[in-house]
Amino acid sequence: MKRDMICIICPRGCAMTAEVCGDKVSVTGHSCPRGEEYAVNECLHPVRTVTATVRVANRKDTMVSVKTASPVAKGDMMQVMAALRAITVSAPVSMGDVLLQNVCGADVIATENVY
Amino acid sequence: MINHDIVIIGGGPAGMAAAVSAYDAGCKDVVILDREPRLGGILMQCIHNGFGLHKLGRELTGPEYAAVYAEKVAERNIKVYTETMVTDLSPEKIVTARNRQGILKIRAKAVILAMGCRERSRGALNICGSRPAGVYSAGTAQKLVNCMGYQVGKRVVILGSGDIGLIMARRMSFEGAKVEAVCEVMPYSGGLTRNIVQCLEDFGIPLYLSTTVVEIHGRKRLEGVTIAQVDEHRKPIEETKRYIPCDTLLLSVGLIPENELTRAAGIPIDPVTNGALVDEHCQTRIPGIFACGNVLQVHDLVDYVSEEAERAGLGAVQYVKDAAADEEVIRTLPGNGVRYVLPQTIHKGDEDISLFLRVTQPFKNVKFTVTDGETVLLTAKRLKAAPGEMEKLTLKADKLKDVKGPITVSLEVL
């Protein structure tokens, strides 16, 4: 299967084409090895850091911003979101607090303080 | 009336970085005024990551980036007046503000303007049709969803493909909404490639270029929009009109620097940047009043905001200490392919000076040339240049020594 993609590693933004055969990916259009590496990863196991907010139960109209401490598989993003929608936390929350452990392989941590 | 050496209006990334740099340069009597209950400015609602790669070498979310600077402010015991709205600034540098305690009047030796931007609203665009609920500016929707936890809509069309529009496309998708389309009136997106990939392609959201919203439908709540392609004069093409049902329209159509106070003080504004005219220390045409961050020019990277603010902070300290030398003033001008150059004036001193500029349209393989009409001071090649990405060119002090007249920055396609 052929796939067109734009490299996002540096501002040059090379237009690349990747062809996946089993676990082998052949890439064309990249100008440097970093682009090739990105294309291979994007085809075989793309990952993303998920950022969102979680409701704070004991503060009116207040959410605490969160992120996955490490990237999760791209296909798992919606599952992470569903898990986050299902929880509430109570203030105080400190930046770096783990709010949810091991969702799709990553911890979810707070990215701000709520006093 | 109370007295302070340096008064900073706005406690976003610009105000915080300016305060820290002024303090570290030896001026301990610095205060920050902000109308919000906490420091951080617009970053507090930008919960996505991608901040700080240039300046801090780490990829942070907006609140995390703000926290780095809020901590520096706190460590230095810099006084912060929160929930304090500045209502007037006089050319004599008297700052009037109000908060719960009442009216506050501060006589400042130097003032740093760091009020940021607000979003261009629908009214500014004049889309025809009714006035139903469900039409938001993207930043307002961002605040409602991210900070307050409201769901603003289920079927969404976004007008404008700048980074804020793209980020909100992803955010709304995460919240379970269906984003039907992102429309961009220009033939190219103003957003970062990374955001096009991770905010649109990841969710299968179509981006329609050279396309705009021509009509809004619905009485109480938005029911749909009519979109159409536009010709090269940005006029909608009748035959391409198409109806898309939706309950929410997000407008991400640009930012306007909040320069009401700047105008009140009588500070001249550049009609292209919509910010004050400044020199290399971010000093406006009124000596002792400085401007930095989005109130000076709309930035796409917060890292540059912090850097600019640090220069403003140093400039203010120099002014307070009366150390500013009487140097010759040189103008900077945009030439071919360049929309604006900032600072608009520079001084011949013994420091290197960075020029910031934006190009008029996307280009590939360009060469920037900086000349004073006689000598070429600098050339720089770029594989790509786009209006959405600010360029920075640094002139060396030794090159500036012999400059004869105004400096022009232009580009040619190779």
Ligand SMILES: Cc1cc2nc3c(=O)[nH]c(=O)nc-3n(C[C@H](O)[C@H](O)[C@H](O)COP(=O)(O)OP(=O)(O)OC[C@H]3O[C@@H](n4cnc5c(N)ncnc54)[C@H](O)[C@@H]3O)c2cc1C
């Ligand atoms: C929605 C959005 C998304 C963005 N995404 C990114 C991104 O992904 N990566 C990136 O690097 N950059 C991003 N940016 C850009 C970056 O966040 C901004 O450039 C930066 O926040 C600007 O900082 P500032 O301090 O100039 O303004 P602001 O952050 O807007 O701060 C201005 C402050 O001034 C205060 N203020 C204004 N007027 C008054 C007054 N009269 N009295 C008292 N206080 C006042 C306001 O309350 C506010 O706190 C984004 C910007 C926006 C708007």
Ligand code: SF4
């Ligand atoms: S392939 Fe290399 S040069 Fe091209 S965009 Fe990617 S990182 Fe940059």
